[in-house]
Ligand SMILES: Nc1ncnc2c1ncn2[C@@H]1O[C@H](COP(=O)(O)OP(=O)(O)OP(=O)(O)O)[C@@H](O)[C@H]1O
């Protein structure tokens with residue numbers, strides 16, 4: 001790191017299907033974050049949240065990192081990186097230990113959590129997060145902080161998130177190719193929830209839905225703990241493709257039309273009735289009624305919301321007292337909140353990342369929930385184990401680095 005400062009520097013990379021965002025922040029003596037560098041680059045090597053072209057991904061990550069480093073006036077060595085995609089799976093785990101010496105210690109908690117993940121996970125998956133949901137002492141449940149409590153038997157209920165080793169390897173490889181070491185790979189919906197949800201919402205019960213370009217990420221909280229995470233391989237790109245198909249226009253033009261003119265039917269106010277639609281090939285541009293666009297878009301959003309309703313299964317979104325919080329780039333569609341309210345039958349709000357000191361205007365929108373959340377995740381890690389964040393860059397060759405990553409993250 002070039003910058004000579006007493007502050008610690010952390011960095012995150014949100015490797016999205018539409019864009020890559022690199023953020024660099026300082027942690028000051030009061031453990032507060034200040035963003036000092038931002039780099040955003042269109043993403044070219046991903047489909048539905050997973051890397052499908054290493055070269056293009058490396059190119060986009062490299063450019064985003066360089067931009068952020070230039071603004072921050074420092075070089076970064078290691079990053080926290082997000083991961084999503086339909087390969088993400090989640091399981092419920094349960095385990096218990098006998099409490100040593102009659103009072104719960106950190107060792108007992110670790111033992112109960114370890115016991116709760118003693119289940120058979122397919123060999124192609126790796127456990128990414130083990131998130132405690134509840135602790136039970138001698139039959140008494142609803143304990144979130146068991147340390148120091150008396151008892152004989154400690155049980156842990158956990159939410160286990162696994163990812164595909166192949167999908168992870170392609171992200172890890174892309175970052176190593178950019179000459180970056182990896183501090184941690186983090187589930188994107190978990191990161192987004194850290195930047196968008198308040199503690200009150202998590203306590204009351206809330207569902208965060210991050211609709212990106214290629215994936216829709218879901219995280220549900222109750223009593224302050226995460227109880228469900230899901231990644232569904234649909235997002236704004238599907239809306240764009242529907243527009244391209246229905247209006248017979250190239251996909252790039254459909255994307256422009258969507259951002260400029262799309263809204264749900266109830267948001268149309270009768271003005272701007274006709275929009276210009278470029279044709280494919282040498283054919284002349286045409287005029288189309290904005291209602292046609294609105295109806296295509298509304299249909300796809302409704303479908304995405306219906307899929308979410310099915311995916312969350314037995315959890316009724318109506319039962320979550322803080323309702324649904326929509327975030328991600330595709331949540332910016334005019335009318336998305338009202339449409340979601342109609343489908344989910346609960347309150348819905350648009351989720352922006354919590355304001356951060358030094359924040360650049362360009363990262364204040366819902367599409368940056370994950371990037372900002374990755375930094376907040378990193379801050380939590382730093383607060384609990386500051387020494388772990390100061391990682392020396394490895395000079396090992398690439399294949400060795402990848403092997404080392406997987407042997408230390410079995
Ligand atoms: N004003 C808008 N109205 C509707 N859609 C929008 C608007 N602005 C951006 N989008 C859509 O948001 C999507 C990109 O969102 P975002 O930047 O959150 O995706 P990402 O994080 O790169 O992708 P993912 O998380 O799915 O891998 C694109 O489909 C884009 O068309």
Ligand SMILES: [Mg+2]
Pocket residue numbers: 016017188212213328370
């Ligand atoms: Mg995203």
